Amino acid sequence: MFWGFQLEFMKGMRTKKLWAVLLIIIGLYIPVFYLMKQEDITNELEAIAVMIRFSSQTALFFLGILAIIFGAGAINKEIEDGTIRIALSKSVTRLGYILGKYSGQLVVFGVALLLTSFVTLAGLQWVGVSVSKITADVFLLNVLLLLTMLEFIAIGYIISTFVRSSGASLGVALGVFFILYVLLPTVVSYEMGKNLPENLSMEELNDYTANYYTKYLFYSPSAQFSVILDAVNEYKEVTKTIEINGETHTYRDYTAEYAGIGRAMRKRAVNVALLVVMTLVYLGIATWRFLRMDLR
Template identity: 45%
Template sequence: MLWGFQLEFRQSLRTKKLWVILGIMVLLYIPVFYIIKSIGGSEITVEGAMAFLIQFVTGMAGFFIGILALLMGATAINSEIEKGTLRVAMSKPLKRVGYIGGKFLAHSVVLFLALLLSTVVGTLGVVWLGAPLTAVLVRDVLLLNMLLLLAMVQLVALGYIISTLVKSSSSALGLALVLAFVLFLIMPNVVGYLTFKASMNNPNMGHDEYIELQKEYTTKYLFYVPTSQVGVITGDVSNTDGDLANVTYNGMPYAIKKNPANLGILIGLTLVYLGIGFYRFLRMDLR
């Protein structure tokens, strides 16, 4: 497993798409923090800053690194078959499961590092806005990273399935992009519309009830979108009416405990995707 890991880790860090996506993401952080500072950053509370950081990192990193994870997975095997490197590797005394396991581990580590970069930049931004760097902030940031990593790993595993089904890496890349578009943009909007429509049946529905309905719909109808599941969990990190100066901060442990079903979906579906992806790799013709 270690052999596949060290090869894939070095390869992944040299992939252009990794640095392009991370570069764009980090560049987008800068104007967002400037805008917040200019529209009243001086009034921001510690709780508000942390709530903002968690929501913001979930959104930005979830989207950009999510695409990266899907693309990484979708070209993990077929591109190696095209180049012939997989034939060279698998002609050596290595077990297939060890090789794909090492590859998966390397992808997970690279994604963790990408998330860490995103979180560090985000944390620096929040500190720049005036929030103190507390132990709670560090703990919650780490928990958020773990949660996001789980979502990213699920997308990598989904990518592996694509990679074992679609022979051409360019076709797989196209399919992964379409899938990313559907998963991150189309379906959440469709479900958002359905939630809104359902809420119209109850004219007396309050803000909290609406949020609960939104969570219910997201859990039910977006169970296959890992970033949406993370969104449901991080939604309980704080209670806010949209004003960063008026936030009740609950913390990540509270949010995770409150949403076991979403955490279960994240873990369960990841295992299912990994199982399918690994099984296909173990049985496929590497030609």
């Protein structure tokens, strides 16, 4: 297993993988920091809220595509090039090779996201935000992003072991990504909206959504990522009054208080666990297939 890891890590560091991830993130972050500076956001909680919003939308989208594409070419491209025949003619097992390869990609993405955390902190400091209170959250956010990426890579591995042509697998990967990222969450949200009970508080609504997404989108890494990040705020109910035509009316309102990514991960521990478990399930399917496939 260690040899497969060494080979993949070496590939990751010497090819464009790591740099592609970094460049995409930095390329996306620069405008965000620039906008924050323009808007004069210097409060750390506001700043982390912007980063979370950015991560759950733009970064997740681009990195998700990148991860599934990397995974989708992991095996079939090596079969096409013949490198896998060289690798597996050596004193290594298939199981060790695929697990080592996956671990290598894990570390490459991990390094990229670790560097991203530093870039984020540097960017926030440049904006003028005091990062001491939110350093842990920036790292946790990237850990969460890493877990999501790893699940996408594992889905890519399944595609790579079932679709022989690396060109075709790229198309399949994009199709699967669209289904998992857009189509199914839209369908599930629509169904949820139809059955939504009335008079739910914000916390209850969040929990209701989380339950729905856990039940019907447990296989979608991006959906689980969003559900977890939805819990970063704690909502407090306040009763407000308003005067209309001389009459005083009271109504319910909510104030959002940032509670941290650690709190969100604890509250949505099931969803964090799902990210890990489903990664193992997907990787298990890909491994099962790899152990049986002809590598010609």
